[in-house]
Structures are given as C-alpha cells and as structure tokens.
Amino acid sequence: MKLAPSILSADFGNLRAEARQVEPLAEYFHIDVMDGHFVPNLTIGPPVVNSLRVGLEKPFDIHLMIDYPVQYAPRFTVTAQDIITFHIESKDEPFRTNDQIRELGCKVGISLRPITPITAVFPYLDLVDLVLVMSVEPGFGGQAFMLEAVERIGKLKEEIGERKVMISVDGGINDTNVKDVVDAGAELIVAGSAIFKHSDRIAAMRALIAAAS
Numbered sequence: 001m002k003l004a005p006s007i008l009s010a011d012f013g014n015l016r017a018e019a020r021q022v023e024p025l026a027e028y029f030h031i032d033v034m035d036g037h038f039v040p041n042l043t044i045g046p047p048v049v050n051s052l053r054v055g056l057e058k059p060f061d062i063h064l065m066i067d068y069p070v071q072y073a074p075r076f077t078v079t080a081q082d083i084i085t086f087h088i089e090s091k092d093e094p095f096r097t098n099d100q101i102r103e104l105g106c107k108v109g110i111s112l113r114p115i116t117p118i119t120a121v122f123p124y125l126d127l128v129d130l131v132l133v134m135s136v137e138p139g140f141g142g143q144a145f146m147l148e149a150v151e152r153i154g155k156l157k158e159e160i161g162e163r164k165v166m167i168s169v170d171g172g173i174n175d176t177n178v179k180d181v182v183d184a185g186a187e188l189i190v191a192g193s194a195i196f197k198h199s200d201r202i203a204a205m206r207a208l209i210a211a212a213s
C-alpha cells in the first residue's frame, strides 16, 4: 500500500511546508485541481502546482476535476514519474484526453464519479497507468466514505487481471476503511483529512499504514 496525501486538506497559505511534513511517507503528493464547473469548488491551477515543485522530491499525482482537461493538462510541468488523472465524465473525449496526457511524458490516470458504472473505464484499461476510484462525490475533502467503492474496486481489479494498471482510491479514507479498500485491490491510497486534520501528520500516516495491514 502506498500513500498519496491530498493537500486539499492542508493549509493553502502554507502549502510547501505542509507538503514537506508528509513527504517522508508519501509516494506521491495528491493535488486536486477543480474548476468550479465540473465540481462546485475552485482550488489551485497550473501556476501554483508548478511552483510547488521547488524543494519537493516526490512526484505529483494531479487529479483534474475540470471540464476541459485537454486544454489545461499541458500547462502542468511534469516528469515521467508524475501522474495526471482526468475524469471520464469531463467534456473532452476520453481517448483523446488520454493521448494528449500521454504525449506530455507523464503517467495517465482515469477517474470516475461514484455514480458512473465501474465498467465505463474498462475500455481504457489497455491505455492508462492508473484508475482512480472515487469513494465520495468529487469536490470537497472531509466527506464520508461510500461503502460501494469496495465492491467497485474488486470488480475493477478482476477486469485489470495481468495488466500493469494501478488502482487508487480517493475520498473518506481513514483507519476504519483503509484495510477494506486495500484488500479489494487498491494500491495507492489518497487521504486528505485523515492526515492533515491531525497535528502529527507522520503519526497519522503511520496509523493508516498500520490499519491497512
């Protein structure tokens, strides 16, 4: 199990210092980009994300909750280790979005809302590196985990089979449900409030790792 702390729950006025605190146990920094259209919330965009790189070593897992990923994905500075994840429900055609993110030289992730059937991502499994299963309605941190995600992850895992596609899960993850999602097949665990609401972030991350095993 690998952890991707979601900095959405961090202090936005102090982002780099907040990110540094969690970096020792983070596989990626999960960064939520929202446009106020795809979801009813606005966060940060390319200028802030790109300047956040300075002083951080771990790769970025950029979660685009925006209507037009084709237009905005190229504005992020990425390396081969980073992931850009787009939503299958965004307004751009998913095969086109996948190709365009692939051309940027980073990994590609596809995500889906809880209401979208898990089978909707099956046609993309030969193309993407990651599927991000939302376990809350995207838009805000601190929401309650939707139990149905466990079964969806299990189905997805079965369909992935031998392919090298990582399953990630995002939303409401805490000590009480992390084992269920990991046992079902999730490898990259996104957690926002379960890490940043605690003053000792490293202890909170250790607790999540312990609860998963």
Ligand code: DX5
Pocket (backbone or CB within 6 Å): 006, 007, 008, 009, 030, 032, 063, 136, 137, 138, 139, 140, 141, 142, 143, 170, 171, 172, 173, 190, 191, 192, 193, 194
């Ligand atoms: C929600 C975001 C999540 C969010 C998770 O739309 O995609 O990454 O930050 O926060 P928690 O872990 O608090 O649900």
Ligand code: ZN
Pocket (backbone or CB within 6 Å): 006, 030, 031, 032, 063, 170, 190
């Ligand atoms: Zn996210």
